[in-house]
Amino acid sequence: MKKTPLPELVGRIGQTAVAKALRVSSPAISKALRNERDIQVIEHDDGTFTAEEIRPFPSQHTAA
Structure with a gap:
């Protein structure tokens, strides 16, 4: 089992994959x-x- 941050994985194998x-x-x-x-x-x-x-918990939704 290996954990990888999303941006790093996208950079490695691509967004579609x-x-x-x-x-x-x-x-x-x-x-x-x-x-x-x-x-x-x-x-x-x-x-x-x-x-x-x-x-974070509790999660606070912030308005943009």
């Missing part, structure tokens, strides 16, 4: 990068990928 691996849309990856979300992608030993986000 990351989106496909996480079963989300490419625009979802783009938005996460644009908003600088702290997302770690986990590559499991069986070759599958999952992701987790680190954020």
Whole structure:
């Protein structure tokens, strides 16, 4: 199992490949990068990928 920050993985294998691996849309990856979300992608030993986000608790939604 290996954890990689989302921007680093996108830089290594590309946005489309990351989106496909996480079963989300490419625009979802783009938005996460644009908003600088702290997302770690986990590559499991069986070759599958999952992701987790680190954020403050309680989370405060701020208006733009």
